[in-house]
Amino acid sequence: MSVTATRRTPPESSGSRVGRPGAVWTLPALLFFGVFAVLPMGLVGYLSLTAWDGLGSPSFVGARNWERLLGDPVMHQAMGLSVALTTLSWLVQTPISLLLGVWASGPQRNRAILSAIFFVPLLLSTAAIAILWRALLQPDFGPLGRLGAFPDLLGGSTTAFLVIVFVTAWQFIPLHTLLYQGGARQIPVSLYQAAEIDGASRFGAFWHITLPQLRNTITTSSVLMVVGTLTYFETVLILTGGGPGTATTIVPYLMYESGFEGWEMGYASAVACTLVVVATAVSLAMVRFTGFGAMRSTREGM
Amino acid sequence: MTGMSQMAPEHGTEPATPTAPAPSGAPPSRTRPARGSSRRRPNLLAGAGAFLWLLVVGVPLYTLLVATLQRSENYMASNPLVPPAEPTLDNYVTAIESGLLGFVWNTLLVTVAVVALVVALTTTTAFAIVRARTRWTTGVFRVFLIGLAIPLQAVVVPVYLIIVELGLYDSLMAIVLPTAAFALPVCVLILTGSMRDISDELYEAMALDGAGSVRTFVQLVLPMSRPGISTVGVYAAIQAWNGFLFPLVLTQSEENRLITLGLYEFQGQFRVDIPGLLAAVVLSAVPILIVYLIARRSLVAGLMGVGGK
Numbered sequence: 275m276s277v278t279a280t281r282r283t284p285p286e287s288s289g290s291r292v293g294r295p296g297a298v299w300t301l302p303a304l305l306f307f308g309v310f311a312v313l314p315m316g317l318v319g320y321l322s323l324t325a326w327d328g329l330g331s332p333s334f335v336g337a338r339n340w341e342r343l344l345g346d347p348v349m350h351q352a353m354g355l356s357v358a359l360t361t362l363s364w365l366v367q368t369p370i371s372l373l374l375g376v377w378a379s380g381p382q383r384n385r386a387i388l389s390a391i392f393f394v395p396l397l398l399s400t401a402a403i404a405i406l407w408r409a410l411l412q413p414d415f416g417p418l419g420r421l422g423a424f425p426d427l428l429g430g431s432t433t434a435f436l437v438i439v440f441v442t443a444w445q446f447i448p449l450h451t452l453l454y455q456g457g458a459r460q461i462p463v464s465l466y467q468a469a470e471i472d473g474a475s476r477f478g479a480f481w482h483i484t485l486p487q488l489r490n491t492i493t494t495s496s497v498l499m500v501v502g503t504l505t506y507f508e509t510v511l512i513l514t515g516g517g518p519g520t521a522t523t524i525v526p527y528l529m530y531e532s533g534f535e536g537w538e539m540g541y542a543s544a545v546a547c548t549l550v551v552v553a554t555a556v557s558l559a560m561v562r563f564t565g566f567g568a569m570r571s572t573r574e575g576m
Numbered sequence: 577m578t579g580m581s582q583m584a585p586e587h588g589t590e591p592a593t594p595t596a597p598a599p600s601g602a603p604p605s606r607t608r609p610a611r612g613s614s615r616r617r618p619n620l621l622a623g624a625g626a627f628l629w630l631l632v633v634g635v636p637l638y639t640l641l642v643a644t645l646q647r648s649e650n651y652m653a654s655n656p657l658v659p660p661a662e663p664t665l666d667n668y669v670t671a672i673e674s675g676l677l678g679f680v681w682n683t684l685l686v687t688v689a690v691v692a693l694v695v696a697l698t699t700t701t702a703f704a705i706v707r708a709r710t711r712w713t714t715g716v717f718r719v720f721l722i723g724l725a726i727p728l729q730a731v732v733v734p735v736y737l738i739i740v741e742l743g744l745y746d747s748l749m750a751i752v753l754p755t756a757a758f759a760l761p762v763c764v765l766i767l768t769g770s771m772r773d774i775s776d777e778l779y780e781a782m783a784l785d786g787a788g789s790v791r792t793f794v795q796l797v798l799p800m801s802r803p804g805i806s807t808v809g810v811y812a813a814i815q816a817w818n819g820f821l822f823p824l825v826l827t828q829s830e831e832n833r834l835i836t837l838g839l840y841e842f843q844g845q846f847r848v849d850i851p852g853l854l855a856a857v858v859l860s861a862v863p864i865l866i867v868y869l870i871a872r873r874s875l876v877a878g879l880m881g882v883g884g885k
Contacts (some may be wrong), residue, residue: 295789299704300716303697303760310735310757311723317734328736374629377622388626392633397864399818401836402857405843406640409850416850417639417656444632452876473705476619491819504727508820512840526729533733534825542733549730 313549314558321543328537348520348528349545358523359439360503366443367450367499372492375445375454376484389455396448404512407441420432431521434514438522441513442506450495457486501556504549525549644668644779644855651851674845675830676856680840680863683817686751686834687765690816691708691809693756694763699806702767703797707779717768728754728821740824750826751819751834759815763808771797810871817864835860849872 322339324332343349378389395403410416413426427433461484469479507526510516516523516531523531525548533542624649641658645663654660701720705713730737735754736745744750774797782792798805824833833841839853839860848854 294707295700295704295793297704297708298712299700299708299789302712303701303764304716304719306693306697306753307720307723307757307760309738310754311726311731311760312719314731314738315726317737318866321733321737332737336639370629373625375628377619385626388630391630394637395633397814397868398857398861399836399839401818401820401839402860405839406636406857407852409643409854410636410639412850416654417643444636475583501727505729505736507729512843526727529729529733530825539733539736544765546730546733549727553725553727553730554722554791558722563848 318543318546321540322547324540324543326539328533328539330354332540335540339541342541343544348523349525351520352525352528352545353548355435355522356503356526359435359506359524360500362439363442363503363506364496364499366439367447368492368496370443371447371450371495372454372488374451375456376480376488378451378556379455379458389451392451393448395445396452398445400445400508401512403441403445404509407437407444408513411437428514429464429518432517434518438506438513442503442509443536445509446499446502450499451560453491453495453498456486457488461487497556497559501553504553623875640858644852644858646835648732648849648851667849667851668859669854670849670852671842671859674842674856675837676838676859677711678831678859679833679835682748682832683835684863686748686755687813687816689748689752690756690759691812693752694759694812695805695809697756698760698763698767699798699801699805700793700802702764702771702804703789703793705764705768705793706771707772707797717764719762724765726758726761728758732821732825735822735827744788746825746832748827748832749820752816754822754826755816755819756812759812763811764810766807767801767804770801770807774800806871810867813867814864 301574321332323334323336325335325338326332374392378392398406408428410418410546411424411427413424413429416424417423425433465483465487466479468523474482504526506524507530510522510524510527511530514522516527523544529542529545529549532538532545536542629851635657642656642659643651645665646660647662647664647666650660650662701716705717739745739750739754744753778796778800779792782796787795818836819834820836820840823837824840827833827837839856842853842856846856
C-alpha cells in the first residue's frame with residue numbers, strides 16, 4: 275500500500291499538500307472492512323430470501339422466511355424480550371454508572387483504589403463471566419447453594435431473565451462508569467466554585483451542573499448500551515441456553531439457534547435482518563447526536 | 577457491540593489514578609477537585625453507595641478465588657467466604673491438564689495476528705483521514721462511524737458463508753480476519769482522535785524538509801501517536817482474547833479451539849467439579865490481566881476520550 279502512496283504524492287507538489295497522504299492510504303482498511311463487515315450486511319438481506327442448510331449452496335425461495343418470521347410466536351416473544359432487556363438494562367446501568375463515574379472522578383486516593391477494583395469485570399471475557407455466575411448460582415454445587423437452600427434462579431422464567439439483566443450489568447457497568455468518569459473530569463471546576471458561592475447544596479450542584487454537563491456522555495453511553503444489549507447473546511447462551519423454555523430467547527439468540535443449531539441459515543438471516551435494521555438506526559442516531567462525526571481532537575477541552 | 581458492538585463490551589479499563597501521571601497530561605485532570613472535597617466534608621451517602629458496589633463486584637470475585645484454592649473433596653462442606661485451611665493449586669493443575677494451555681496458545685496466535693492487522697490497517701487509514709481531509713477520506717471516516725454499531729450477531733451467518741467460500745472454515749485464520757475487521761471502527765475512531773493532536777507546525781517542518789507522505793508517516797505520525805497505537809493494540813488484543821461468537825461458529829476441531837470456547841466446553845465436562853472449572857476461568861484471564869497492567873494508562877485514556885466528547 276505504501277508503495278502506491280509514494281508514487282501518488284510527488285515530493286515537490288503544491289506547497290501545503292506536501293506530505294499529505296492520498297486516498298490509497300485508506301484502501302486496505304476499507305477493503306478489509308468492506309469484505310468482512312459491509313458486504314455481510316448486504317448478504318444477510320439476500321440470504322434471508324434463500325433456503326440454506328450451511329453446507330450446499332443457498333437456493334432462492336422468495337419471501338418464505340419472512341412470512342414465517344412474521345407469524346412466528348417465538349420471534350414475537352423474542353422481540354418483546356429484547357426490548358424489555360434493553361430498557362431494563364438501561365434503567366439499571368445508567369444511574370449506577372453515572373453515580374459511580376462521578377464519584378470516581380474525585381481526586382481522593384481511596385476512590386482511585388476502589389475504582390481499580392470496580393474495573394476488574396471488564397477484563398474478564400463474557401464467557402468467563404457467564405460461567406462464573408452460572409457456577410455461583412448453581413443450586414446444588416454452587417457456593418451459595420452450599421450455604422443452605424438456594425432457589426434455582428435460572429430455572430424460573432422471570433428470575434432467569436432478571437439474572438441476565440444483573441449479570442450483564444455487572445459486566446458492563448465498569449465500562450460506562452469509565453465513560454462517565456472521563457466526562458465528569460472535563461467539567462470545569464469554576465462551575466462548582468460559582469455554585470458554591472451561590473450557596474448551592476451538593477445535590478443542587480449535581481442536579482444543575484453535573485447532570486447537564488454530562489449530557490453528551492449520557493448520549494454516548496446510552497447508544498453504546500443499546501447496541502451492547504444486542505450482543506448479550508453470549509451471556510444468554512451460556513447462562514440459560516434461551517430457557518427455561520424460550521423465556522430468555524432474545525432476538526440474537528433466536529438467530530444463533532435457528533442458524534447454527536437448527537441449520538436454517540435462511541431463516542436465521544431473516545431474524546438477523548431485524549438486528550441490522552436496529553443497529554443501523556442506532557448508529558445513524560449516534561453519528562447525528564453524539565458528535566462522533568465532528569472532526570476534532572478527543573483532547574479538546576480537557 | 578461487538579464491532580463496536582465489540583466495543584462496548586469488554587475492554588479493560590480503570591480509572592486514571594490521579595496520583596499517577598494522568599493519561600492526558602497532568603495539569604487538566606488536576607484542575608478538577610471533586611465537588612465533595614471542595615466542601616471539606618466527606619460525602620457519606622456516596623461513600624456508602626460505593627461500598628455497596630464494592631461488595632457486588634468484590635464478593636463474587638473473592639468467592640471465585642476461594643473456590644479455586646479449595647480441595648475438591650472439601651469443597652462441598654466448606655464455607656464459600658472462608659479461605660481454605662489448606663489451600664491447594666490442584667484445581668489449576670487439573671485445568672491445565674485438560675488441555676487449557678493448547679487453547680491459550682491458539683488464542684495467543686490469533687491475538688497477535690489481530691493486533692498486527694488492526695494496527696497496520698488503522699494507522700494508515702487514520703493518517704489519511706486526519707491529513708488528507710478530502711471528500712473521500714471524510715466519507716471513509718463516516719463508513720467506519722456507521723460501522724461502529726454493526727453487531728457481530730447480525731452478520732455472523734454471511735461471515736460464515738464468506739469464510740466457507742474462502743476455504744478457511746475451522747482454521748485460526750477464520751477467526752483472525754473477521755475479528756480484526758470488527759475491531760476497526762473503534763480503533764479508527766481512537767487513532768484519528770490521537771493523530772489530530774499532532775500540530776500542523778510539525779507537519780510543515782516535515783514538508784519543508786521535503787518529506788513525502790511515507791516519510792511523514794514513519795518519522796512523525798507513528799512516533800507521535802504511540803499512545804493512541806497502544807490503546808488500539810490493547811483494545812484489539814482484548815477483543816481477540818475475549819471473542820466468543822466467531823470461534824464458536826467458525827471453528828470446530830479441538831486443535832483450533834480458543835480459550836473462551838474451551839471454557840464453554842469445560843462447563844459441560846466439569847459439571848460437578850466447580851473448583852476446577854473456576855480455576856480455568858481464572859487462568860483464562862491471566863494473560864489479559866498482564867497486558868492490562870502494562871498498558872493500563874493508555875487504554876484508559878483512549879476509552880475515556882470516547883466517552884468524554
